[in-house]
Amino acid sequence: MKAEIITIGDEILIGQIVDTNSQWIGKELNKIGVAVYQITSIQDNKQHILEALKEAQHRADIVIITGGLGPTKDDITKKTIATFFNDTETIVYEQVIDHINALFKKMNHPFKEIQKTQAQLPSKATLLMNNFGTAPGMWFFENNTVFVSLPGVPYEMKELMSTEVLPRIQQQFELPFISHKTIMTYGQGESTIAETIEDFENSLPPHIKLAYLPSYGKVRLRLSGIGMNKDVLENELHNYVQKVYELIPDIITGLDDDASLERKIGKLLLSKKQTIATAESLTGGQIAANLVAVPGASAYFNGSIVAYTAATKQQLLHVNEATIQQHSVVSEAVAIEMAKGAKKLLNTNVAIAVTGNAGPTKDQTDATLGTVVIALVSDNKQFVQKFNFGQPREKVINRTVSKALEIILKEII
Numbered sequence: 001m002k003a004e005i006i007t008i009g010d011e012i013l014i015g016q017i018v019d020t021n022s023q024w025i026g027k028e029l030n031k032i033g034v035a036v037y038q039i040t041s042i043q044d045n046k047q048h049i050l051e052a053l054k055e056a057q058h059r060a061d062i063v064i065i066t067g068g069l070g071p072t073k074d075d076i077t078k079k080t081i082a083t084f085f086n087d088t089e090t091i092v093y094e095q096v097i098d099h100i101n102a103l104f105k106k107m108n109h110p111f112k113e114i115q116k117t118q119a120q121l122p123s124k125a126t127l128l129m130n131n132f133g134t135a136p137g138m139w140f141f142e143n144n145t146v147f148v149s150l151p152g153v154p155y156e157m158k159e160l161m162s163t164e165v166l167p168r169i170q171q172q173f174e175l176p177f178i179s180h181k182t183i184m185t186y187g188q189g190e191s192t193i194a195e196t197i198e199d200f201e202n203s204l205p206p207h208i209k210l211a212y213l214p215s216y217g218k219v220r221l222r223l224s225g226i227g228m229n230k231d232v233l234e235n236e237l238h239n240y241v242q243k244v245y246e247l248i249p250d251i252i253t254g255l256d257d258d259a260s261l262e263r264k265i266g267k268l269l270l271s272k273k274q275t276i277a278t279a280e281s282l283t284g285g286q287i288a289a290n291l292v293a294v295p296g297a298s299a300y301f302n303g304s305i306v307a308y309t310a311a312t313k314q315q316l317l318h319v320n321e322a323t324i325q326q327h328s329v330v331s332e333a334v335a336i337e338m339a340k341g342a343k344k345l346l347n348t349n350v351a352i353a354v355t356g357n358a359g360p361t362k363d364q365t366d367a368t369l370g371t372v373v374i375a376l377v378s379d380n381k382q383f384v385q386k387f388n389f390g391q392p393r394e395k396v397i398n399r400t401v402s403k404a405l406e407i408i409l410k411e412i413i
Contacts, residue, residue, distance in 0.1 A: 001175055003029050004060040005039045006052050008067035008077055009152060012041045021066045021157055028161055033175035034062060035226075044068055049080045057145050062169060067152035069135035071114045078138070081149055082122040085142060089123035092116075093136070096127070100134045125149075128164040132156045137164060146172070177230040181237050182213075183221040183244055184259040185251045186406050190214040193221070197247050208240065216395075217402020218261065253409075261405040262294050268412045269300035269350075276408070278304040279317055279342035279353035281329075282372065286401045287352065302346040307338065313355075317341030330355050330367035332384045335375035343377050350378045350412065352404055358396040372400045376411050383411055 005022045012019050019041060026036045037060065042048045049068075056063045068077030082088070096119035104111045118134050121127060128137030128148075133156040140147040148165050150157045169175075185193065190212045194201070201210050207227055213220040223240055227233040245252060253259045269276060278288045288304035291297055305316050310329045313319040319337040327333040338353035356372030370391055375384040385407075389399040 001034045001062070001173055002037045002060045003034045003062040003064060004056045005036060006056060006063065006065045007039070007041045007152070008044060008049060008065065009041075010043055012067075013043060021152065021154055024154070024158060025064055025066075025161060028166060029062075029064075029169075030178055030180075032166060032170055033178050033226075034169065034173075035178065044076060046076055046080050046083070049077065050084055053081070053084050053147070057143065060145065061173070062146045063148070064165070065147065065149045066157055069118075069137075069149065069151045071117050071134070077149060078120075078122070081138070081140070081147070082124075085122065085124050085140060087122040087124045090120045091123050091125075093119045093121060093127055095129070096136050099129070099131075103134065128160050130156055130160055131163075132159050139165070139168065141172075176226050176228050177233055178224070178226050179230075179233055179237055180225075181223045181241050182256050183223070183241060184218065184253045184255065185221060185248065186218045186253060186261055186402075186409070187251050188219070188248075190219050193219055193248060193251075197244065200243055200247060204240070208236065215402075216398040217406055260294075261402075261409055262290050265291065265405065265408050265412065266294045266297060266300060268409070272349075272412070274349035274412070275300050275302050275347075276350040276352070277302045277342045277346035277348040278404075279338040279351060280304060280306050281308055281313070281338075281353075281355040282358045283354050283397055283400050283404070284308065286397065287354065287404050290401060290405060302348045305342050305345065313338060313341075317345070317353075328366060330357050330371055330373060332373055332375065332386060335373040336377065336382060336384050339375040339377040339382070350376065350408070352376045352408055354400055354404055356396065356400060358393045358400075359391055360393060370396050372396065372403075374400070374404050374407055376407055378411065381411075383407065 005025055007019050007022055011017045022039045029036055040052055042052050068075045097116055100115050100118060101111050121138055125138035125140055128139055130136045133151055133153055135151040137160045138149040150160050204210060208225040211222040213222055223237055225233045225237050253261060253264045280287055285304055285306045291301050307313040307317050310324055314321055317338050318341045319334055323333050323337055335353050335355050339351045342353060343351035353375045357367040357369055359369040370388045372387045372389055389396040
């Protein structure tokens, strides 16, 4: 079963807003066994909309359209869809008018005549009542293709999808079961992992696919399967996941987002009854932000010192001025003193510190652009290492955060 999502609105194309609707719709359709094969963003232009609908009809069984259902002249989606279906008649739904009137009374807004146009739908449309807004959704079925038109406001769209659209799709179609198992890895690149598990990947049957989802410092391996029997498919995926574990056991943190580095670090610290702190320069507190994103982090995370300048490193973390003068602010010696200072000040078992030159200029150091030093100090050992993460600035910062978390995990283990 194939679906296509069409988002309508100039505001998406000019970058004024981010299209989060398609992401959410894709996830929800996937849960019920509908695969999204294409997402298209188009202008509020009649001819453009007509062409997109015509093309989608040839490609998909289900077409979900969002946006362009307001009462103003620039919202032309409803009239254009009526044109696409050669539908010249309209039906006025009094329950929609009553609903809009009630909404406006709650907000102490006057009900204007223009709002009545929201209640006028093409005669071929099935009304999808929008309980959270003024623009109702519309359901069409023609030439064995379902077309659904929804408002672009995210919370209105989600309510209509959940209460109206998804149940109707499940009722109308016999759907397969789609399942995903995502294995979280860290510390190795995509190509290295692919080389290690190449024979495994080549042995997968046609209905199970492997995807590599790389990001800074980690790669997610997503095994996706499709089948009509849920239990059989889940058992197959479980067996394939176990084979991946056997091939690359040292770099796997677990399954899905619950197996992130941050969560695993938290679990280890809790099990060892240890606490941690960070001392950050170029990352500006992002390592701490990652750690505290895990619920319950207060049980093991004591705090963070963002010491961006040399003077702050001296004042708050008690880094020796002579150390900075002798080795420079981006050095192993300074990183170690930063970590020791944070550990003492925040009274923890473990502290990690990062200092570096993210660019684009050298500022107060002669260190090469992209140079980063990470140090970890614990109750019984210390670790320090220098890296060069290249450019641009954003890449250096993101890679520093990922590498710091990786080091914390390894050293705690």
